[in-house]
Amino acid sequence: MAVPILKQGNYLIASIQAALTDADLFELRNALVTQVGRFRSRGVVVDVTALDVMDSFAVRTLRDIAQMTRLRGAETVIVGIQPEVAFAMVQLGLTLEEVATALDLEEGLAYLVERSKRTGPEIGSHGG
Amino acid sequence: MADEIVMDVSSDADIVTARQKGRELAGRVGFSVTDLTLIATAISELARNIVLYAKHGAIAVSLAEHGYRRGIVIVARDEGPGIPNVSQALQDGYSTSGGLGLGLRGTRRLMDEFDIVSEVGKGTTVTVKKWLR
Amino acid sequence: MDQMLTKPTISPMSAEATAAMLRELVAHLRQNRTRLREEWVQRIIEAQLLTAMSKEEIFAEATSVYDSYLDVLETGSVEALQAYARNLSERIIPRGVETHEVLGIVLLLRDVLARELFTRYGSDFGTLNNVLEAYEPAANRIATTVGVGFVQERERVIRQQQEAIRELSTPVLPVRERLLILPIIGVIDPMRARQLTEQLLRGVRTNRAKVAVMDITGVPAIDSTVANHLVQTVESARLLGATVIVTGLSPEIAQTLVTIGVDLGKMNTVGDLQGGIEEAERMLGYKVMPVREATQQG
Numbered sequence: 001m002a003v004p005i006l007k008q009g010n011y012l013i014a015s016i017q018a019a020l021t022d023a024d025l026f027e028l029r030n031a032l033v034t035q036v037g038r039f040r041s042r043g044v045v046v047d048v049t050a051l052d053v054m055d056s057f058a059v060r061t062l063r064d065i066a067q068m069t070r071l072r073g074a075e076t077v078i079v080g081i082q083p084e085v086a087f088a089m090v091q092l093g094l095t096l097e098e099v100a101t102a103l104d105l106e107e108g109l110a111y112l113v114e115r116s117k118r119t120g121p122e123i124g125s126h127g128g
Numbered sequence: 129m130a131d132e133i134v135m136d137v138s139s140d141a142d143i144v145t146a147r148q149k150g151r152e153l154a155g156r157v158g159f160s161v162t163d164l165t166l167i168a169t170a171i172s173e174l175a176r177n178i179v180l181y182a183k184h185g186a187i188a189v190s191l192a193e194h195g196y197r198r199g200i201v202i203v204a205r206d207e208g209p210g211i212p213n214v215s216q217a218l219q220d221g222y223s224t225s226g227g228l229g230l231g232l233r234g235t236r237r238l239m240d241e242f243d244i245v246s247e248v249g250k251g252t253t254v255t256v257k258k259w260l261r
Numbered sequence: 262m263d264q265m266l267t268k269p270t271i272s273p274m275s276a277e278a279t280a281a282m283l284r285e286l287v288a289h290l291r292q293n294r295t296r297l298r299e300e301w302v303q304r305i306i307e308a309q310l311l312t313a314m315s316k317e318e319i320f321a322e323a324t325s326v327y328d329s330y331l332d333v334l335e336t337g338s339v340e341a342l343q344a345y346a347r348n349l350s351e352r353i354i355p356r357g358v359e360t361h362e363v364l365g366i367v368l369l370l371r372d373v374l375a376r377e378l379f380t381r382y383g384s385d386f387g388t389l390n391n392v393l394e395a396y397e398p399a400a401n402r403i404a405t406t407v408g409v410g411f412v413q414e415r416e417r418v419i420r421q422q423q424e425a426i427r428e429l430s431t432p433v434l435p436v437r438e439r440l441l442i443l444p445i446i447g448v449i450d451p452m453r454a455r456q457l458t459e460q461l462l463r464g465v466r467t468n469r470a471k472v473a474v475m476d477i478t479g480v481p482a483i484d485s486t487v488a489n490h491l492v493q494t495v496e497s498a499r500l501l502g503a504t505v506i507v508t509g510l511s512p513e514i515a516q517t518l519v520t521i522g523v524d525l526g527k528m529n530t531v532g533d534l535q536g537g538i539e540e541a542e543r544m545l546g547y548k549v550m551p552v553r554e555a556t557q558q559g
């Protein structure tokens with residue numbers, strides 16, 4: 001099941017629609033890393049609202065996405081983690097500390113916009 | 129209502145199916161959404177370990193009763209390589225596959241009861257339970 | 262009475278014989294329903310059981326219990342009785358009927374009926390023994406079923422009330438847009454910690470909160486277990502995109518916690534509630550800063 005990735009200005013938005021297998025998650029990771037490079041995106045939003053379970057593999061993949069895209073100049077923010085899922089993640093020991101989170105897509109985009117204002121345009125200027 | 133489901137686990141699609149079916153059965157017992165999420169997450173971890181380390185195995189989910197307490201039992205069984213040092217495998221962060229090493233220890237935290245029997249060369253059986261509050 | 266019966270001259274009955282015996286016995290008890298039920302109700306009132314109920318109510322319930330009792334004796338299946346016991350418990354628990362009263366009335370019925378069997382079969386020792394052997398286990402099962410049904414229902418009610426009280430004891434207050442306050446008062450045990458976390462997370466979602474101030478001034482003791490729960494609460498709220506500020510943690514307690522190895526670095530702590538709210542507002546205000554700058558420039 002492929003996750004649709006939408007390009008919106010400097011940002012990529014991946015909205016997960018249904019439960020993902022490990023292979024789907026790998027695919028998503030690779031697609032995002034490739035496209036961040038291709039479009040020189042400044043940020044990535046991964047919307048996980050539709051996920052009713054996030055186990056250690058899913059969380060590790062999200063963390064990998066954040067780290068890999070960061071190396072390519074894009075900040076990743078995970079949005080839409082459900083209350084019960086957050087509870088289970090913390091019980092499991094997965095706190096995703098190194099990754100930004102926001103309530104929903106709107107908040108996630110606002111976070112990225114604000115962040116790019118704060119960090120200024122330098123990153124973009126010496127890119128490419 | 130079927131009181132037990134047994135699922136073959138040998139591919140990563142089976143991991144998703146196992147946790148969805150398990151969640152469904154647990155839902156009929158009357159668990160809260162939070163507990164259902166904990167249960168589904170535990171099944172996911174156990175199923176993944178089967179696929180990753182033993183290639184194939186089975187997960188059985190059934191209703192549990194103890195006196196007047198009701199709950200759910202999950203048994204994850206495989207005939208894979210087994211775990212040489214179980215207490216080590218139960219430590220947070222210990223992984224032989226470059227994983228997060230949280231599956232077993234985390235599952236223990238998610239559930240009310242946890243039991244693991246593993247023998248090198250024979251296989252591994254993990255039994256976990258969750259009681260209705 | 263029991264001594265009289267110490268047997269063991271009589272060989273045990275077959276299952277069939279037991280069933281036939283029970284059938285005969287039930288037929289007899291049905292025939293004498295009016296008299297026996299009356300006697301039972303009389304004894305309930307004498308024993309001052311079910312005092313919260315009127316005589317008419319007692320009579321009505323007694324009739325139902327009497328009939329289900331015979332049904333169980335006849336069929337051996339307690340399911341219908343279980344359902345009735347649950348239903349009965351639901352009705353009488355709110356009126357303050359106690360466990361001993363419910364057990365009391367069922368045991369009284371058992372005895373009223375046993376005595377009746379004595380009178381009827383007493384002349385024939387062998388038959389009486391068989392009758393009692395068939396009757397006693399069934400009667401005990403009935404008593405257990407009703408007793409357990411009642412206790413379970415009571416426990417359910419108590420649990421519900423506890424939940425409700427707990428929920429009331431931890432209000433999640435949306436004080437202004439995107440800001441929640443959780444004044445926590447009382448002891449935090451693992452159950453409550455979990456409920457508190459669930460409430461906070463739900464509150465964050467429904468109010469689209471960005472910051473939550475959790476005030477623990479009213480929590481009498483904080484050991485490492487409680488502190489770890491608090492850390493988990495903070496972590497899970499962050500996964501939703503909300504920041505939790507913990508207030509009311511005294512410097513002494515903070516020091517103790519650090520000494521025993523609790524990672525307070527994960528918690529955003531501010532001295533008191535007022536300070537916490539100010540900090541929260543700064544955080545929320547900070548978010549709109551760039552907009553303000555933009556308008557100033559424009």
Ligand SMILES: Nc1ncnc2c1ncn2[C@@H]1O[C@H](COP(=O)(O)OP(=O)(O)O)[C@@H](O)[C@H]1O
Pocket residue numbers: 056173177178181182206208209210211217218222223224225226227228229230231232233252
């Ligand atoms: N079913 C199994 N068969 C064999 N080894 C297992 C099995 N389950 C777990 N293990 C071993 O225990 C270790 C810890 O497992 P776990 O806590 O799930 O973390 P992870 O899967 O991330 O490594 C694994 O790395 C593996 O060596």
Ligand SMILES: [Mg+2]
Pocket residue numbers: 173176177227230231232
């Ligand atoms: Mg694992």
